[in-house]
Structures are given as C-alpha cells and as structure tokens.
Amino acid sequence: xxxxxxxxxxxNYFSPHLNKGIALKNxxxxxxxxxxxxxxxxxxxxxxxxxxxxxxxxxxxxxxxEAYIAFKKAIILKNNYAQAFSNRxxxxxxxxxxxxxxxxxxxxxxxxxxxxxxxxxxxxxxxSINQWDxxxxxxxxxxxxxxxxxxxxxxxxxxxxxxNPELHKQAAKKYSNIKxxxxxxxxxxxIIGQKIKLGYFSADFKNHAILHLMFDVFKNHDKSKFEIYxxxxxxxRDEMTEIVSKYxxxxxxxxxxxxxxxxxxxxKNKINIAIDLTGHTRDSRNGxxxxxxxxxxxxxxxxxxxxxxxCYDFIIADKIILPKKEKxxxxxxxxxxxxxxxxxxxxxxxxxxxxxxxDVGLPENSFVFASLNNNFKITPTIFEAWMEILKKxxxxxxxxLIDNVIAKKNIKKETANHxxxxxxxxxxxxxxxxxxxxxxxxxxxxxxxxxxGAHTTAKEAMSMGIPLITIKGKSFASRVASSILSDxxxxxxxTKNNExxxxxxxxxxxxxxxxxxxxxxxxKSETINKLHNSQKFTEDLEKIYTKMLKLVYS
Numbered sequence: 001x002x003x004x005x006x007x008x009x010x011x012n013y014f015s016p017h018l019n020k021g022i023a024l025k026n027x028x029x030x031x032x033x034x035x036x037x038x039x040x041x042x043x044x045x046x047x048x049x050x051x052x053x054x055x056x057x058x059x060x061x062x063x064x065x066e067a068y069i070a071f072k073k074a075i076i077l078k079n080n081y082a083q084a085f086s087n088r089x090x091x092x093x094x095x096x097x098x099x100x101x102x103x104x105x106x107x108x109x110x111x112x113x114x115x116x117x118x119x120x121x122x123x124x125x126x127x128s129i130n131q132w133d134x135x136x137x138x139x140x141x142x143x144x145x146x147x148x149x150x151x152x153x154x155x156x157x158x159x160x161x162x163x164n165p166e167l168h169k170q171a172a173k174k175y176s177n178i179k180x181x182x183x184x185x186x187x188x189x190x191i192i193g194q195k196i197k198l199g200y201f202s203a204d205f206k207n208h209a210i211l212h213l214m215f216d217v218f219k220n221h222d223k224s225k226f227e228i229y230x231x232x233x234x235x236x237r238d239e240m241t242e243i244v245s246k247y248x249x250x251x252x253x254x255x256x257x258x259x260x261x262x263x264x265x266x267x268k269n270k271i272n273i274a275i276d277l278t279g280h281t282r283d284s285r286n287g288x289x290x291x292x293x294x295x296x297x298x299x300x301x302x303x304x305x306x307x308x309x310x311c312y313d314f315i316i317a318d319k320i321i322l323p324k325k326e327k328x329x330x331x332x333x334x335x336x337x338x339x340x341x342x343x344x345x346x347x348x349x350x351x352x353x354x355x356x357x358x359d360v361g362l363p364e365n366s367f368v369f370a371s372l373n374n375n376f377k378i379t380p381t382i383f384e385a386w387m388e389i390l391k392k393x394x395x396x397x398x399x400x401l402i403d404n405v406i407a408k409k410n411i412k413k414e415t416a417n418h419x420x421x422x423x424x425x426x427x428x429x430x431x432x433x434x435x436x437x438x439x440x441x442x443x444x445x446x447x448x449x450x451x452x453g454a455h456t457t458a459k460e461a462m463s464m465g466i467p468l469i470t471i472k473g474k475s476f477a478s479r480v481a482s483s484i485l486s487d488x489x490x491x492x493x494x495t496k497n498n499e500x501x502x503x504x505x506x507x508x509x510x511x512x513x514x515x516x517x518x519x520x521x522x523x524k525s526e527t528i529n530k531l532h533n534s535q536k537f538t539e540d541l542e543k544i545y546t547k548m549l550k551l552v553y554s
Contacts, residue, residue: 014043018050025057027258033057048077052084059091062235067091082112089121098129098406117175119145120153124376127160129406132380132414146171155280159305160377160452163473165329172280172308173331178290180311196545197227199271199294200248201262202302203234203283205241207433209456210277210302213343216534218247222542229269231262231293233278233285263291272296273545276312279303286311296548299332301343304455304477306330314548316541317341320483321476333551335544340487342459342480344537347528350438360439361426363397367509370399370443372428372436373457375407377449380414385498386447387418392502393509399443401428440464445508445515447501451478458484463531465522467508467515469493471501488530490521 003020006013021036034057040050055070071088075081089104105122108115123138139161145152146167153161155172162168200218204210221228230251232241237253245251250269254262262285266274274294278284279302289297289311299307299315306315308331315322315332318341327334357364369389371378378400386398402408412422431439437460446461448454448470454461458481461468470481472494482494495501508515521527 012043014040014047017043018047018053021057022053025053025060028060028256028261029258030057030061030256046077048074048081048084050074051077052081052087055084055091056087059087059094064091064095080111082108082110082115082118085111086115086118086121089118089125093121093125093128096128096404098125098404101125102129114150116151117154120157123153123161124157127157127376127378129404130375130378130383130402130410130414131406132383132410135380143167146174149174151175155305155308156303159475159477160449161379163451163475163478165305165326165475168305168475169308169329169331172306174308175280176286176307176309176311178286178309178311180290180292180309195225195227196549197229197270197272198545199229199231199266199269199274200277201231201233201266201274201285201288201293202277203232203236203281203285204278204302205230205232205244206234206236206238207240211240211244212433213301213345213456213459214277215244216346217343217538217541218244220535220538221247222539223249226542226545229266229271231266233257233262233288234283236283259285259287260291262288263293266293273298273548275300276307277302279307280305296552298548301341304452304480305475306332313552316544317476318483320486321479326474326476335548337540337544339537339540340483342455342484343541344532344534345459345463346534347463347532348434348437350434352434352438355435355438357442360428360442362399362442363426365395367393367396368399368442368444369396369447369505369509370428370445371447371449371454372399372401372440372443372461373449373454375400375402375404375411377452378411379450381498382450383411383414384418385502387415387420388502389447389505389509390420390424391418392506396509397424397426398447399426399428401430403427403429436460437464440466445469445505447505448481451475453478453481455480459531462488462522463528465519467493467518467522469495469501469505469508471495471497484531488522488527490518493518 003016006016017036017039021033024033037050037054051070051074055067058067071084074084085104085108089101092101102125105118108118142153151174155175158168158171227249230248231254233254235255271294273296275298279299281302297312299312312332314335317334318337321341322334362368390396408427415422415425440461441464443466446466446468448468450471451473453470458468468481472479472482485493495504
C-alpha cells in the first residue's frame with residue numbers, strides 16, 4: 001500500500017515499482033510481480049537490479065531459461081554484480097550444473113567476499129562433486145566464522161562437514177532470523193473429547209525419503225481420535241502425492257500461497273499441532289511458523305537438528321540421537337519417543353522382475369562394501385577409511401551412489417591417489433524405489449558416512465537384511481544409524497572412531513561366520529517386526545502428540 005501511494009505521487013518513480021515487485025514476489029503473487037518489473041524496465045531499462053529480481057522470480061516459477069536470460073542481462077549491465085552471480089549459481093546448482101555453479105560462486109566472492117552464505121554454497125557445491133582440495137582450510141574457516149556469528153553457511157550443509165552440535169545450533173539461530181512473540185493458546189483451544197487436529201507441513205509429499213518414512217504413519221493414524229491435515233508447499237507433485245493425499249482428512253496445495261496465507265489457512269482449520277517435516281532442507285518455508293499456524297509447532301524428521309528459532313515448541317527425538325547432555329544445543333523442548341525416533345515402514349513386498357549383480361554393474365564373485373548415501377555426505381576423512389578397508393581386504397569392491405560425471409571423475413582420482421585400483425570402485429545410478437530396495441541384497445556390508453550418516457537408507461539396508469557399520473558422533477545427524485541399530489539389538493555394529501570402524505569392517509570381511517550370523521539375526525521374525533511395526537510406532541507418536549497438548553494446556 002505504501003509503494004502504491006508513492007507511485008500515485010509519481011508514476012515514473014522507479015524504486016517503489018521495484019520494491020512493490022519484490023514484495024509481491026515474496027508473497028507468492030508472481031504474475032503481479034512480473035508486471036511491476038516490466039514497468040521498471042520501461043522506466044529504466046539499464047538498471048541491473050530489475051533483471052536480478054526478475055531472475056529470482058522466474059526461478060520460483062521454474063522458468064529456468066527465462067531466469068538465465070534475466071541473470072545474464074543483470075551481469076552484462078553490471079559486470080561486478082555479486083548478488084546476480086550468486087543467484088545464477090543457485091540456479092545452476094539446482095540444475096546440477098555444478099561446474100557452472102562453482103564459477104558463479106567464485107565470481108560472487110571475488111566481487112563481495114562477505115555476501116551472505118555464498119562461501120558455504122561454494123563449499124556445498126564442491127562436496128556435491130567430491131572436490132576436496134583445501135577441505136581442512138575450508139572447514140576451519142567455516143568453524144571460525146560460525147563462532148563469530150557470521151552468515152557464512154546454511155545449517156543443513158554444516159551437518160555433513162562438522163560434527164559439532166554447538167556450532168549447528170549457532171548456525172541455525174543465525175539462519176532462522178525469525179523471532180516469534182509468545183503464542184496464544186486461545187486461537188485453537190482443545191475441548192475435552194474433541195478430535196486432535198494434526199497439521200503436517202512439508203515440501204516432500206512426493207517420491208522422497210521423508211514420505212517413504214511417514215507414509216504408514218499417515219495411513220495408520222487413529223481417525224477416531226485425530227484429524228489429519230496435509231499442507232503441501234512444494235510445486236513438485238507426482239503419483240505418490242496423489243496416493244498419500246487420500247489418507248488425509250484435508251490435503252491443501254499451498255504452493256501459491258504466502259507464508260502468512262498458509263498459517264491463516266491452518267488457523268482457519270483450527271489445527272492444534274503443526275508438524276514441520278521439512279526444516280532447513282530444500283524448498284523449506286520456515287516463515288510460516290512466525291505467523292502461528294497452530295498453538296503447538298513441532299520440528300520432526302525432515303531436519304536432523306535444532307531449527308534455532310523460538311517459533312518451535314518441540315523436537316521429537318529418542319535418547320540415542322539426542323542424549324540429555326546435548327539438550328543445551330537445542331532451542332526446542334525435547335520430547336522422547338520410547339524407541340527409535342524414525343518411523344517404522346511396513347515390509348514392502350518385492351515383486352517384479354529379478355536382476356543379477358551383473359545387471360547393476362557389480363562383479364559376480366567380489367565382496368561388496370557399499371555406501372548408497374548421497375555423495376555430498378562423503379568427506380575425505382571417511383573416504384580415506386574406505387580406502388584403508390579396501391587395501392586390507394582382498395577381492396572386494398566399494399559400491400557408491402554417484403550419478404554426476406564430475407563427481408565420478410574426482411572419486412576415481414582420489415582412489416588412485418590412495419593407491420587403490422579404480423576398478424574397485426563401482427558407481428550406482430538412481431533407480432526407482434522398489435528397484436533400489438531390491439538391489440540392496442547384493443551388498444555384503446554397508447559402510448556408513450560420517451558425520452552425516454545414513455538415515456532412511458540405513459533403515460532400508462537393514463530391512464533388506466544388510467549389516468551396517470556406523471560411527472556414533474556427537475551430532476543428531478551422526479547418530480541415526482546408531483539409534484536404528486540399538487533399537488533392534490545390534491549395538492555391536494556401532495563404532496566410536498575411524499580406527500574402530502576400519503578394523504571392524506576388515507574383521508567382518510574376513511570372518512564369514514560372524515557376518516552370516518548378523519545377517520541371520522536381521523532376518524529373524526522378531527527383528528523384522530521391530531523394523532516394520534508401523535502400527536505400534538504410530539501409536540507411540542500419537543501418545544507424544546497427546547503429551548504435548550497436556551504440557552501446553554495444563
């Protein structure tokens with residue numbers, strides 16, 4: 001309204017048109033924002049900020065070609081425009097054009113080395129292609145900068161670089177930058193005997209690890225006691241979106257709504273508990289929670305750490321992933337599930353065509369070590385451990401999930417540098433979910449990453465009867481596999497450091513009987529029930545929600 005008043009006074013006044021466009025973009029009113037930016041171009045066709053903002057808007061609309069053109073125009077008009085280089089870097093990164101993204105981030109840093117979060121994005125891009133030059137220097141700089149409260153790295157990226165919950169909290173607090181006023185309980189007062197209204201907010205109601213984990217929870221909720229609402233704030237939908245939406249009492253497409261509008265929609269439906277399943281991960285909409293979508297706001301599953309914002313009342317955890325001594329490093333109040341915090345999934349029946357080791361590129365008679373985590377989780381330290389394991393074991397290979405060409409090239413180079421034949425590294429590609437589960441049977445021993453370990457993948461591997469060795473660190477992200485292993489009684493597969501991890505992996509490779517007994521244990525009906533009893537898990541989770549309400553309304 002203020003910008004409109006300024007425009008009434010002078011319709012050719014450039015700044016209010018530009019700022020109005022930015023305000024509209026931030027409110028998800030994209031078409032109106034485009035109209036504003038077009039007016040800006042007519043008033044001043046040589047102002048680079050218009051094209052930079054237009055590029056950001058086209059990114060939101062998934063119009064990547066138009067975004068490229070806009071960023072390029074901004075850079076032509078101002079060849080030292082650090083923010084435009086950074087924004088184009090973000091676009092290239094999202095399209096997996098990592099070499100172009102690196103170049104853009106380097107240019108952004110060249111022209112403004114203190115631009116918010118760009119250095120962290122640069123490091124994140126290097127991790128995405130397993131380019132580890134200056135890794136120790138980079139992580140030391142990140143650590144020092146976070147301690148100085150600088151905006152240098154987004155919280156999620158820090159999790160797989162440094163195992164330090166105190167730094168994770170500090171980075172999250174700086175990044176959140178959202179302060180909430182004291183919440184009012186009156187907006188959605190719970191009446192005794194009334195159903196509890198749960199609102200699940202997520203960008204991942206699609207073929208994604210979070211939905212695979214949560215699917216049976218949505219399906220199993222006791223509809224006599226709970227009403228379930230889904231708030232989907234992603235533009236990405238697939239057949240899984242359609243399937244899961246049927247398990248909700250109401251399922252809202254919020255992709256074109258502003259944060260405030262989503263919160264208002266939640267309040268209108270009188271949601272008692274809002275559960276954020278996205279956190280500080282891709283396509284997050286954390287601004288929703290400053291507008292009080294519900295009297296109780298919960299951080300759960302999507303982000304393995306504190307959100308760093310006082311908007312959140314609770315985080316759901318267990319005593320392995322978040323021991324009581326680490327409470328000080330979490331802004332949220334901690335509510336503990338009785339067993340592993342990760343949802344149980346029903347046992348998925350493996351139908352369809354069978355395939356062999358040869359079909360997935362594995363040698364028939366070799367022992368298969370594998371780490372099918374996202375490759376950005378691979379640090380030079382854990383990779384060195386894997387190389388030691390290969391050196392100490394004969395006739396063994398390492399199977400890695402890497403599908404970008406540059407990362408493959410870098411991994412091969414690092415392998416050779418460690419004196420290991422590159423033939424012993426096998427690359428897995430991304431496949432359909434069921435095919436991914438079926439191919440896990442070819443793994444003899446799963447080697448976890450550190451400090452950000454396997455989460456959903458760990459559960460999948462164990463569900464398919466595959467032993468997993470992990471290192472239990474200090475941070476939430478490093479302890480999930482330890483929690484799953486403890487839950488089923490396989491604590492002996494948890495190690496404390498790299499040396500233990502290497503020695504144990506080598507021992508299991510050489511002791512066929514010991515490894516066979518672990519596999520037999522994983523295939524016992526009692527173990528399978530612990531991994532897959534989704535009904536019991538949902539009941540435990542519902543008790544947690546009820547406990548939260550009692551804590552808040554007592």
